[in-house]
Amino acid sequence: MKTIIWYGNDLRVDDHLPLEEAIRYGDPIEGHYFIRPDELTENRYGVVPLGRRRLRFLNESLSDLAGSLEAFDIPLYVHVGHPLDVLDRDDRLLFQSSIGYDERRLERDVTIGWRGEWRAFDGFTLYRRDEIPFERMPFLFTEFRKKIEHDAVPDRLIERAHADVALPLQFPVAIEPVETDERSAFPFQGGDRAGRERLAHYLNGPVRTYKETRNGFGIDDSSKLSAYLANGSLSPRRVLHELEQHEAKHGANESTYWLYFELLWREFFQWVALEQGKRLFRAQGIRSKQKSWRADIEVITRWQRGETGVDFVDSFMRELNATGWMSNRGRQIVASYFAKELGQDWRFGATYFESMLIDYDVASNYGNWAYQAGVGNDSRDRRFNITRQQETYDPTGAFRNTWL
Numbered sequence: 034m035k036t037i038i039w040y041g042n043d044l045r046v047d048d049h050l051p052l053e054e055a056i057r058y059g060d061p062i063e064g065h066y067f068i069r070p071d072e073l074t075e076n077r078y079g080v081v082p083l084g085r086r087r088l089r090f091l092n093e094s095l096s097d098l099a100g101s102l103e104a105f106d107i108p109l110y111v112h113v114g115h116p117l118d119v120l121d122r123d124d125r126l127l128f129q130s131s132i133g134y135d136e137r138r139l140e141r142d143v144t145i146g147w148r149g150e151w152r153a154f155d156g157f158t159l160y161r162r163d164e165i166p167f168e169r170m171p172f173l174f175t176e177f178r179k180k181i182e183h184d185a186v187p188d189r190l191i192e193r194a195h196a197d198v199a200l201p202l203q204f205p206v207a208i209e210p211v212e213t214d215e216r217s218a219f220p221f222q223g224g225d226r227a228g229r230e231r232l233a234h235y236l237n238g239p240v241r242t243y244k245e246t247r248n249g250f251g252i253d254d255s256s257k258l259s260a261y262l263a264n265g266s267l268s269p270r271r272v273l274h275e276l277e278q279h280e281a282k283h284g285a286n287e288s289t290y291w292l293y294f295e296l297l298w299r300e301f302f303q304w305v306a307l308e309q310g311k312r313l314f315r316a317q318g319i320r321s322k323q324k325s326w327r328a329d330i331e332v333i334t335r336w337q338r339g340e341t342g343v344d345f346v347d348s349f350m351r352e353l354n355a356t357g358w359m360s361n362r363g364r365q366i367v368a369s370y371f372a373k374e375l376g377q378d379w380r381f382g383a384t385y386f387e388s389m390l391i392d393y394d395v396a397s398n399y400g401n402w403a404y405q406a407g408v409g410n411d412s413r414d415r416r417f418n419i420t421r422q423q424e425t426y427d428p429t430g431a432f433r434n435t436w437l
């Protein structure tokens with residue numbers, strides 16, 4: 034009998050419970066990763082979810098994982114298709130549980146059809162299910178944060194070293210070349226090595242002023258850890274552990290706390306998504322708030338291309354199109370503009386982000402989009418004044434001039 038590790042958004046060996054459990058059994062181990070066919074085909078919103086930059090980043094991340102797994106004598110296979118069509122159902126199956134609705138539905142199908150033993154583990158979040166001190170998730174982030182800060186303690190970190198070299202993989206999808214734009218805020222390179230290097234770099238200085246710079250658009254203004262957290266090359270507990278080590282050595286300040294604060298936003302949206310399931314994707318959102326959304330393809334296309342005529346919005350969208358990245362401030366502004374000023378169905382915006390963002394994460398993306406559209410975890414339904422935003426965050430027009 035073999036032990037199969039079914040990989041998803043957990044592309045690492047560090048702090049990885051399925052790997053630890055697989056080693057404990059002592060049977061031969063294989064790693065398998067599956068791309069769902071629907072991720073590669075155009076959806077009802079007119080986009081291919083796994084866009085070409087995301088695909089390239091995935092390929093790099095998997096090659097790094099293959100390198101790290103080689104040290105454990107574990108081969109890694111990548112497929113497009115359904116696990117039950119490829120794997121031997123009598124083997125032992127171990128995997129990290131997903132958060133997203135489609136991913137969980139697939140896990141349910143696989144475990145129902147599985148004949149051998151199987152086990153699922155938490156690992157995408159800072160806290161595990163039984164460490165979250167809520168019967169039901171609070172609607173507002175502040176309530177969640179306060180209780181978590183007071184009551185929750187993350188499980189200990191299980192440390193494993195990654196390899197120094199990637200292993201070229203048989204990747205089942207053609208990787209189209211993507212150009213690196215010289216204006217890119219951070220040309221993301223996939224893999225656990227790159228994620229750990231970025232974390233070390235950020236904690237070695239920039240984090241000390243994070244609270245003041247985080248709304249900026251430059252390389253060290255924010256951590257740029259999101260893409261590594263999104264596909265699990267980096268464990269959130271690893272980030273917290275290193276942050277605490279940094280604070281023990283250099284002292285905590287408002288900025289080091291703020292990085293933790295932002296990680297709690299991530300955490301919040303994960304648990305909301307898990308609880309809400311399919312409701313996260315409804316036009317009326319988790320608040321069941323009826324709004325008359327429009328779906329004007331010409332308007333949507335102009336927004337996507339960065340051709341709305343509103344400079345600040347267009348600059349951010351062009352940055353996204355050229356690099357696969359946009360700052361948090363930019364995301365808030367373009368999402369608010371799309372839903373509140375243009376009145377377009379927010380899901381067209383969210384799916385476009387899904388296809389384009391290298392750091393796409395289902396819970397953070399749909400949770401934040403619904404929030405900006407006024408149908409998510411915010412009772413105020415605010416709108417951004419774009420002119421005022423530009424005056425505050427790009428007073429000299431430097432960012433605008435970079436992209437227009």
Ligand code: FAD
Pocket residue numbers: 247255256257258259260262263292295296298299300302359360361362364365368386390392393394395397398399401402405
């Ligand atoms: P930092 O500012 O350095 O923050 C550190 C980490 O905290 C981030 O890496 C991220 O994991 C987490 N974080 C910070 N802000 C948020 C937030 N508002 N919500 C959830 N987590 C947060 N983030 C994604 O990871 N994937 C997405 O698909 C995504 N889509 C978004 C869509 C919209 C409309 C908006 C407004 C925000 C979205 N975010 C998403 C959240 C946020 O913009 C990014 O996490 C952040 O910009 C990533 O840059 P960073 O790693 O430098 O963040």
